[in-house]
Amino acid sequence: MFDIEKLFSAEPRHVARAITKIENGSADAAEIMKAVFPKTGNALIIGITGSPGAGKSSLVDRLALHYKNAGDRIGIIAVDPSSPFSGGAILGDRIRMATLGLDKNVFIRSMATRGNLGGLSRTTVDAVAILDAAGFDKIIVETVGVGQDEVEIVKTADVSVVVLVPGMGDDIQAIKAGIMEIGDVFVINKSDREGVLRTEKELEALLSLAHRPDFWNPPIVKTVATENKGIEDLAKAIESYDSFQKSGENIERRKSIARWRLLEILREKLLADALSKNGAYEKLDRLALEIAEKRNNPYSAVEEILKS
């Protein structure tokens, strides 16, 4: 039996165990989350996204260190779609622990894969809720890439930070990335590189085209994470957006996040129930083979699964 009270004492080992239970879809996962939920709402959740190579991890580490030095307890969830073969996530965690120091006040977890049942987004959001309930003050969710799942994860944060680097804004791709509209704060990292002014001008131009329903004007912060430059400015920009949005009525926003979470959990639960029937996996396997051999098609196959 998992001891939920120990989780709330923020013992890293118990926090890690709770997250593993969520990841694995353990039998008591839903019970844990029901106990966790009423204790959430105290942490500041910061979503950080951007392309690979933008230096997000260094930036996150420096920001975490900044908060730690200010006396905060920090949780970091790194969403990483690498294959489980590469060990990239584990390697990454080890390197980061060396930078941040591993103590009770810093918790780092990479979430690398999603299972058959989907749910990387749901698992990540649940892990954030666990850290929140366990009393971490700042929770940073770092996503690599700008995929649909990643965008949805970042949307659930209180403050979303989009990281760019000089020279990436030089074609239409930057507009297409779909991340322009989710950024509450923009960072130009590696701002000691050439082209920083041009990137800043282009970003300003893009932002002036976007019309935010809340009329917030996203600040642009220049950083050199590896040299610890601009980190304080970033923390200030994050805080200013947090104060801004707290001053407004955000029940609609919370409702739309709740709706998305409901659908994520429902989707997963329905599939798990359908596959929990006796022989369901064998049937899935047989049908997949039939489709691969062109003796069947996915749509008829799904109808067959649903009939049984």
Next chain:
Amino acid sequence: MFDIEKLFSAEPRHVARAITKIENGSADAAEIMKAVFPKTGNALIIGITGSPGAGKSSLVDRLALHYKNAGDRIGIIAVDPSSPFSGGAILGDRIRMATLGLDKNVFIRSMATRGNLGGLSRTTVDAVAILDAAGFDKIIVETVGVGQDEVEIVKTADVSVVVLVPGMGDDIQAIKAGIMEIGDVFVINKSDREGVLRTEKELEALLSLAHRPDFWNPPIVKTVATENKGIEDLAKAIESYDSFQKSGENIERRKSIARWRLLEILREKLLADALSKNGAYEKLDRLALEIAEKRNNPYSAVEEILKS
């Protein structure tokens, strides 16, 4: 009633209509896909992925033009998670049509959003099947970003191309992107920029660490898409992997793709059925509000939905 025979005549208007039906989840969508499926398997499906700013669109356009000049009919599906507000997708399509010329032999479609029911991956894979059945010779699926959905889409292609640019391989992020293991062919685009040799060396080092189960050694092609340089080399590299994999037994690979598709369709269908009940959306809305106001939690709310 949708005329499926007209689809097979590859009339762009009918192809576009069929894809729209799939996107909207029309009542006859499953029937269309059942008719489409037996006609698939003739096209070469090329997945192209990489970070925003890598110049993927230009590269895809040049490659498409190369195939077109060789007498092929080309379909391009651009997966783009931009918000529907930005109009990025439509703008992009217009610019591309100017480059490629719009005729019966080139079909371009951006797939920008997924609905409540999920399914951007499934919709994309279905759109590819439609183009395949409609007789397009080469189908290029372009994904922005390296998210989980995007990785899964690219995995369903016959040949996966990963696009990098000089200077992006300079930290651990590149390993973490999770795209290293899905690339059958690697492109260093913008290879007239400085740092190209370093990126090539780092990429070679990374690839030498990866152990592919099929022992394929992914070639690295250097291109400058905007100047049409290296496009022929890229086409050759794609062809060489296609010949290589055709020579092997790939029923297991096709089976695992079929299994993934089955689960995607099943997940979507189960949710659609659950939400098709009278008052389901009202209930969802009420529960989302309760959660937003902290009077309920997502897990108990899902149990309530499932009970009814």
